[in-house]
Amino acid sequence: MSERRGIEAASWAARRAEPDAGAEAERRFARWHADPLNADAYDAAAATLALTRDLADSAELQALRRATLSRVARRGVRRAAFAPRLAAAAAALLVVALPLGLVVRAPMAAATEYRTDRGQKLDVTLEDGSRVTLDTDSRVRLAYTARERRLVLLAGQARFEVAKHQPRPFIVEAGEQQVTAHGTEFDVRLDPAQTRVALIEGRVTVAGRAGAPVAMRPGDLLVAGARGMKVQRDPRAVEALTSWNEGLVIAQDEPLATVAAEMSRYARRPIRVEGAAARIRVSGAFRAGATESFAEALALGFPVRAERGADGAIVLVPAAPKK
Numbered sequence: 177m178s179e180r181r182g183i184e185a186a187s188w189a190a191r192r193a194e195p196d197a198g199a200e201a202e203r204r205f206a207r208w209h210a211d212p213l214n215a216d217a218y219d220a221a222a223a224t225l226a227l228t229r230d231l232a233d234s235a236e237l238q239a240l241r242r243a244t245l246s247r248v249a250r251r252g253v254r255r256a257a258f259a260p261r262l263a264a265a266a267a268a269l270l271v272v273a274l275p276l277g278l279v280v281r282a283p284m285a286a287a288t289e290y291r292t293d294r295g296q297k298l299d300v301t302l303e304d305g306s307r308v309t310l311d312t313d314s315r316v317r318l319a320y321t322a323r324e325r326r327l328v329l330l331a332g333q334a335r336f337e338v339a340k341h342q343p344r345p346f347i348v349e350a351g352e353q354q355v356t357a358h359g360t361e362f363d364v365r366l367d368p369a370q371t372r373v374a375l376i377e378g379r380v381t382v383a384g385r386a387g388a389p390v391a392m393r394p395g396d397l398l399v400a401g402a403r404g405m406k407v408q409r410d411p412r413a414v415e416a417l418t419s420w421n422e423g424l425v426i427a428q429d430e431p432l433a434t435v436a437a438e439m440s441r442y443a444r445r446p447i448r449v450e451g452a453a454a455r456i457r458v459s460g461a462f463r464a465g466a467t468e469s470f471a472e473a474l475a476l477g478f479p480v481r482a483e484r485g486a487d488g489a490i491v492l493v494p495a496a497p498k499k
Contacts, residue, residue, distance in 0.1 A: 184208070192222075235380035273468040291315040292332070295442055295465060306346065312464075313422050314440050338378070353400050356381045362392075363418045370401040374414040378428035398438070415438055425462045432456040436467075436492065443467040447490040451482045 188205055192474060202366040209215050290310060292298045297391055298310040308316060314332025323341070329350040338346045348355040350364045351371045353426030360378020364371065382398050383389040384405055392398060392432045416426040425442075427435045433454035440446035442465030456478055461472050471482040471490050481495040 181213065183216045185214065185220065188218055189222045208368050226456055241320060256472045265481075288318045289315065289330075290318070295444060300411045302339075304342055304344075307335075307337040309335040309337075309421060311335075329366050330394045331366060333363060333420065335361070335363050335418070340421050351400070352385045353405070356383070356389075365417060371396040372400075372417060376414070376418060419461070421466050425464050427460055427462070429457050429459050432458050432478075432480075432492065435462075436470075439465065439467050439470055445488060445490060447471060447492065448485070449480075449492045449493050453478075453492050453494045456480065 178291065180343055181415045182405060188208065191201060192205065196419040209218060211232055231480065239288070279352045281292050283367050290298055290300055290308070292312055292314050294313050296310075296312060298314075300308045300310070302325070304320070306325065308327065310316060311333035313332055315330040316334055317328040317330060319326040319328060323344060325346045327336075327347060327348050336346075336348060336357065338357045342359075346357040348357070350366045350373075353371045353373070355362070355373055356362060357380045358378060361376040362378075362380055363374040365374075372375065373392065375378070375394050375396050375398075377394050379394075380392050381389045382400070382405065384400060387404060390398060390405055390407055392407060393409075395414055396407050397410050398405060398415045398439075399416065400406075400409045412428060416428055419426040419443075424437050425435065427438075431454060433449045435458050436447045436449045439462065440448070442466070445467055447470065458474075459477075467490055471492060474480055474492065475482055475495070479495045483491045483493060485491045
């Protein structure tokens with residue numbers, strides 16, 4: 177089954193599970209479903225969706241799906257180029273990813289540390305109504321006190337949606353940076369060599385161990401490393417850094433090795449690139465963790481071929497010139 181057919185099937189299964197699918201949607205579904213291959217794909221997707229109801233409350237799943245698709249719709253103007261793929265991927269995630277344990281709903285508990293393994297996504301609602309969503313292979317420590325709402329990002333990436341009108345400041349530590357938020361929504365990514373902050377809405381102030389604090393506006397990306405902090409107005413870079421929350425890896429003219437490494441963060445079967453293939457420049461939106469279909473697509477459009485490594489990983493190597 178092609179990846180596109182699978183995403184379409186997942187989208188239809190999720191849409192038809194809604195009580196208000198509508199007559200016009202049913203007519204369009206009937207035309208699509210008339211194709212036997214589509215029908216088979218839909219049956220598989222519908223069965224998967226039914227399985228998710230055994231893993232979580234149905235109303236919660238529907239609310240999560242509506243919230244995800246609503247977020248995509250709200251950003252439709254500045255994300256026009258990616259909107260169809262984002263909407264389809266958002267629907268597919270809830271149908272396909274949940275049975276694999278990729279999305280976890282976690283209430284506030286006595287534990288002060290939350291973490292995800294590879295391929296997981298964790299959504300935590302804090303005591304003040306703020307929300308933290310952990311990306312794959314990430315870890316955050318909660319350190320709320322009577323004076324402040326402090327969290328420490330210890331590894332990976334997280335989305336912070338900060339409850340408004342709270343007397344205590346909301347502070348996120350990541351490496352040597354400290355982000356102070358003011359009723360806002362932002363991402364923080366902690367890598368060995370740098371920390372990145374992407375502001376989606378509201379305002380934040382970022383302070384390092386040295387230098388003056390930096391104020392950010394929505395659409396700003398802050399990169400902090402050994403040479404200090406730099407803020408750039410780059411909505412496309414913000415989009416790429418935050419696309420994980422919609423199940424995508426977005427590349428904008430990046431080396432194939434970099435994109436493959438990002439895809440591997442979500443994958444059970446990682447992918448790596450060897451030789452000159454690592455320097456090929458890649459752009460596009462790819463389903464996070466779908467390394468096999470990613471490799472197949474690359475082999476069709478670039479001079480690379482996929483091999484199986486001794487460790488089971490997908491290895492992309494330069495393809496021999498065609499005669």
